[in-house]
Amino acid sequence: MSSNEIDIKTNSPEAQPDHPWERVKSARKENRPQAQDYIAKLFHGVYEMKGDKVCGDDPSIITAIGWFESWSVTIIGQKKGHTLEERMKYNFGMPHPEGYRKSIRALKQAEKFGRPIICFVDTPGAYHGVEAEQRGQGLIIAEHLKAMATVKAPVISIIIGEGGSGGALALSLADRLIMLENSYFSVISPEGCASILFKDSSLAQTAAESLKLTSEDLKTFNIVDSVIKEPEGFNRFNMEKSVADVSKEIKTTLRRLTRIDPAKLVEKRHQKFLGMRGL
Numbered sequence: 001m002s003s004n005e006i007d008i009k010t011n012s013p014e015a016q017p018d019h020p021w022e023r024v025k026s027a028r029k030e031n032r033p034q035a036q037d038y039i040a041k042l043f044h045g046v047y048e049m050k051g052d053k054v055c056g057d058d059p060s061i062i063t064a065i066g067w068f069e070s071w072s073v074t075i076i077g078q079k080k081g082h083t084l085e086e087r088m089k090y091n092f093g094m095p096h097p098e099g100y101r102k103s104i105r106a107l108k109q110a111e112k113f114g115r116p117i118i119c120f121v122d123t124p125g126a127y128h129g130v131e132a133e134q135r136g137q138g139l140i141i142a143e144h145l146k147a148m149a150t151v152k153a154p155v156i157s158i159i160i161g162e163g164g165s166g167g168a169l170a171l172s173l174a175d176r177l178i179m180l181e182n183s184y185f186s187v188i189s190p191e192g193c194a195s196i197l198f199k200d201s202s203l204a205q206t207a208a209e210s211l212k213l214t215s216e217d218l219k220t221f222n223i224v225d226s227v228i229k230e231p232e233g234f235n236r237f238n239m240e241k242s243v244a245d246v247s248k249e250i251k252t253t254l255r256r257l258t259r260i261d262p263a264k265l266v267e268k269r270h271q272k273f274l275g276m277r278g279l
Contacts, residue, residue: 021205023214024190026182027161028124031235033242035062035077035120038160041243042250043068043075049106055135058099060090060123063106065115071254074110074153076103076171077120080161082236093162094127097135100144100170107147114262116154116254119171124189126167141166148173149273152266154257156250159183159224163213165192175269176253177223179215180242181230185223186213223276 026032039046039062046066050057064075080086080093087093110117126137148155148170157174163185172185179185188196190204193211218224226249231241257265 020184020208020211020214021190023182023184024162024204024208027163027184029235030082031237032161033234033236033239034082034122034161035079037236037239038120038158038243038246039064039066039075039077041239042247043073046075049109050102052098052101052105054101055098058091058096058102060093060095061099061103063102065109068118068250068254071258072113072115074106074115074117075120076106076117078123078168078171080122091127093123094125095123095167096127096132097137097140100126100140103171104140104144104147107151107153110153111151111262114153116156116258117151118250119155119157119174121157121159121163121168121171121185122161122183123164123167124162125165125192126170138166141170144170145173149269150266152262154254154260154265155269156253156257158246158249159185164189173269173273175257175265175272176225176249178246178249179218179224179227181215181227182234183215184213185215185218186211221276 043066046064048062048064060079062077062079066073066075078093078095079090081090107117126141155174156176157172157178159168159172159179161183162168163172163183165188168185190208190211191201193207194203195201197207215224215227219227228242228245228249231238234242260268
């Protein structure tokens with residue numbers, strides 16, 4: 001394990017019952033760095049691409065091309081916003097179907113031009129309103145998963161905050177999946193789980209304890225490939241250490257993945273996720 005990864009210690013304070021809920025709250029903090037913050041510090045020559053060529057543009061998902069050091073890359077990120085006005089603009093980080101169609105467009109373009117793909121995951125879940133379902137939300141997420149699974153290009157996904165439900169999974173089917181220490185990744189939000197299991201969303205903390213959604217849990221299950229430790233006082237004004245660690249992870253992974261034949265890369269990706277069946 002590299003120095004920027006976390007040792008898994010079941011007797012540490014993090015393993016106490018209240019720990020998962022604290023992680024969820026940390027992942028939701030207003031001043032936690034978001035996709036646009038990382039993009040500004042990690043890449044240069046960034047050119048944003050908008051629109052899905054079908055319905056419109058969804059600002060809660062950003063797709064762009066840019067440079068990471070000497071690599072030309074495709075960038076996909078989910079945006080929540082830091083202020084109330086921004087959060088309303090980005091629908092509180094809950095993408096509509098056109099956002100995922102825009103992302104699929106970026107994936108296909110990356111394959112065409114041989115660009116590695118870097119995704120920043122940060123959403124409580126895909127938007128579940130009636131209008132989103134009418135425009136095929138479930139179907140487009142399934143199509144996005146297929147696109148991620150089959151794209152003949154290296155894929156790196158980094159969970160930087162919330163990793164809720166299929167909305168996050170859509171961008172997480174990657175060759176290497178990385179988590180920030182205080183992010184979470186779960187099949188459903190704690191509130192949604194509590195509403196279904198306990199008929200009471202106020203029991204979200206109890207649900208969080210059972211969902212095994214922390215970075216340590218997911219590293220133990222081999223679902224996440226590495227975890228990046230967060231510095232004390234971590235926020236968007238104090239993120240340089242984490243940016244350096246994320247950059248190191250991306251660089252190391254790109255050096256390895258770009259040497260693999262694209263067809264072999266897809267095969268190895270399939271085997272990675274098929275290997276999770278026994279969990």
